[in-house]
Amino acid sequence: MISPPYTAALRASALAAAVAAVLSACSANGAQTPAAPAAPQVSVAAVLERPVAETxxxxxxxxxxxRVQIRARVAGYIAAVHFKPGALVRKGQLLVQIDPRPFRAEADRSGALAAAARARADLAKLELERAGKLLADKAIAQREFDERSASWKELDASARAAAAQAEAARLNLSFTEVRSPIDGRVGKDELTVGNLVDASNVLTSVVxxxxxxxxxxxxxxxxxxxxxxxxxxxxxxxxxxxxxxxxxxxxxxxxxxxxxxxxxxxxxxxxxxxxxxxxxxxxxxxxxxxGGGQARATLLVSDRAVGTDQSHKFVYVVKKDGAPERRPVVLGPAVDGLRVVREGLRAGDMVVVSGLQRIRPGVNVAPTVVPMTATGEKG
CATH class of the missing domain: 2.40.30.170 (Efflux pump adaptor protein, beta barrel domain)
Structure with a gap:
């Protein structure tokens, strides 16, 4: 807040400068002499102090x-592209269709082989159960029973292997439908319909x-x-x-x-x-x-008050007699349009915010007090 004594002193210094200019216009005998230059007009504002959490x-x-690169998990020809580049897609949405016909045929063949293998294994199991009853009645030798047991185990293992191959074939068939693994925006289509692709090819990407x-x-x-x-x-x-x-x-x-x-x-x-x-x-x-810092008392000025001399920052502080004093300052970040001052000023100091270019060494100024406003606002 600007103190009344300081404001009165500023007004007195401005009035004295004006009176001196008038009196110097005339000599004691009335002879006309060159008029002294008027005191430069500047605007000054008080340095603010506010609690600020610095950023x-x-x-x-x-x-x-x-970010996912979409690749084919099986090799084949692209049959269709089901997305528009740059569009939003949902998780599980179909993006690219690889020709499924050879994979469907392989899935059917593998399924049939697995069914045949399971039928042979089931028959071997029935024969083993009959052999167990005959062995109990001592109608067959232990050796024959052991042979049938080994045959069943072998056929059962073959049936499970055939079932696994059939499952792999079904998976490969499902992999012909290339779907988005996440929600997001899809990129451009890197390959178009008719191209032969495999796992080394990037089809598109989703972010x-x-x-x-x-x-x-x-x-x-x-x-x-x-x-x-x-x-x-x-x-x-x-x-x-x-x-x-x-x-x-x-x-x-x-x-x-x-x-x-x-x-x-x-x-x-x-x-x-x-x-x-x-x-x-x-x-x-x-x-x-x-952010993250604790709020503490901080000095703030408008960027309009700050001058630059090479790599150094400074402001002009106007004393009560109208004399400007150049002060080097250390600045911090901007907060709500005002600049943090870490060193060089005290709360209430009157700094020049307009008319810096009019200040000359040893020449008092005629200050007009204005409020300290953020850069870009009118004072």
Whole structure:
């Protein structure tokens, strides 16, 4: 809040500058002399102090939670393609039909062979049961009974092997229908009707869309901040895409890597976002803002007050007598359109927010007090 004494002092300094300019226009004997230049007009605003939970911003990419390459599990000719590239598909939806005729014939043949093998095994079992009764009546020798027992076991094993071959043939027949394993958006058709395919060929791909990852590299300070909250309160993450204002998409931090890259000092992080309308696509560039800090008293100024000298940032603080003082500052992130000031200012300091280019060394200014507003807003 701007103190009344400071405002009165500013008004007095501005009035004194104007009076001095008028008096200097005339000499004691009335001779006309060159007028002194008027004090430069600038707008000043008080440095704000608010409780702020600081955030950090990073660059990253959107990634699909599930991405599946669709391949044929059996070799054959493509008979039909049942999807439109780029369309949404459901789990189990038919995508590609491979010519099923040879596989159906093999399934029928294998099924018939399995049935014949089972019939022989069943007959051998009946003969073994009869032999058991004859052996009890001592009508046959033990050797003959053992031979029939071995014959049944062999035929039963052959029947089970034939049944397994028949099941494999039925599976291969079902594999001629290539279906989507997940819900998502299907890609382009890599091969068209009539092409011969096998497991080495990618037919298309499907990516999940209902939820999506935003992956990014965070710094050590962010890692320490979020690691303390791991397993407790979820850390909120906001995401904005190219062409979007601000960070309209919100999610939760879902993954923090278990170590930092010692070469870059960064750590891999990943946030989970809802994407029910499918507007977020894998591969898009993303701006990621990570919260998680505790709110504390923070100094804030408009970016309009900040000047740059090579790699250094500075502001002009106007004293009560109208003298501008250049102050180097250390800045932090932007919060609600205002810039965090870590070092160089105190709450209530009056900083120039308009007219920086008019300030000259050793020349007092004529300040007009305005409210501190976010960059882009009118004061």
């Amino acid at each position: 950090q911003e990073f660059s990253g990419r959107l990634e699909a939670i599930e 999940s869309l209902e939820r999506i990852y935003a992956s990014f590299e965070g710094d050590e300070a962010t890692y320490l901040r979020v690691a303390r909250r791991a397993g407790k309160d979820p850390v909120t993450v906001q995401v904005g895409l190219a062409g979007e204002d601000g960070f309209p998409h919100e999610g939760k931090l879902e993954f923090v890597d278990n170590q930092l890259d010692t070469r870059s000092g960064s750590v891999r992080l990943r946030a989970l976002l809802a994407n029910r309308d499918g507007s977020l696509a894998p591969g898009l560039f993303a701006r990621v803002r990570v």
